[in-house]
Amino acid sequence: MKGFLTVARRLLELVMGGFLVLLMLLTFIDVVGRYFFGQPLPGGHVLAQCLVCLVVFTGLPVVALDDEHLRVRLLDGYMTARRKRVRDFVSKSIVIAALAVLAGQMFWQAGYFSVNGEYFESIRIPLSWMAGYAAAMTSLAALLAIAGLLHSARRQEGG
Numbered sequence: 001m002k003g004f005l006t007v008a009r010r011l012l013e014l015v016m017g018g019f020l021v022l023l024m025l026l027t028f029i030d031v032v033g034r035y036f037f038g039q040p041l042p043g044g045h046v047l048a049q050c051l052v053c054l055v056v057f058t059g060l061p062v063v064a065l066d067d068e069h070l071r072v073r074l075l076d077g078y079m080t081a082r083r084k085r086v087r088d089f090v091s092k093s094i095v096i097a098a099l100a101v102l103a104g105q106m107f108w109q110a111g112y113f114s115v116n117g118e119y120f121e122s123i124r125i126p127l128s129w130m131a132g133y134a135a136a137m138t139s140l141a142a143l144l145a146i147a148g149l150l151h152s153a154r155r156q157e158g159g
Contacts (some may be wrong), residue, residue, distance in 0.1 A: 005147075008033040009065055023051040043122040049121070053130050057137040064141035067148050069095055085156060092149045099142035106135035 030044040041047075063069060071091075076084065110131035118127045 004146075005065060009062055012058055012062050016055055016062070019051055019054045019058060022114055023048060023055065026051065046120050046122050049122075050125065050130060053134060057134040059139040060137050061144050064095075064099070064145040065148065067092070067145075088152070089149070092145065092152075096142055096145045096149065099138055099145060100127075102140040103135050103142055106131055110135055 026041065026044060026047055030041040030048075033044075034040040077088065111127045113126065113131055114128035119125060120127065
């Protein structure tokens with residue numbers, strides 16, 4: 001299982017890096033067009049927004065897999081090991097619930113966009129594609145967070 005997760009992380013990181021390179025190239029072309037030719041890249045702003053969405057939601061499963069969500073641990077020095085385990089379990093459970101609710105809402109939104117035929121006006125890409133991708137990656141993040149929670153529970157049982 002660990003080998004599969006390592007391959008999945010690498011693949012997600014490669015895809016995310018590819019999207020980031022595309023975003024940099026798009027920005028470069030847009031700036032050159034704007035300042036040297038007086039003509040920005042048509043639809044460049046919307047394409048940049050789409051690429052930012054792709055980068056963020058491709059990175060979300062990696063964050064969930066590595067359990068690297070933002071934390072504030074002001075009271076760690078005052079907590080026993082048992083209380084820290086309980087806090088970690090509760091916080092991971094809240095993250096899983098939030099990701100699941102967010103994924104459900106995004107799937108609903110993707111369906112809504114699809115049924116209504118909504119798309120980005122300047123580039124003619126259906127909005128449902130972006131919402132569907134975001135929903136799928138958020139679902140993957142929730143599943144990986146569940147796997148992480150189960151893994152940490154098994155690790156604590158074993159020692």
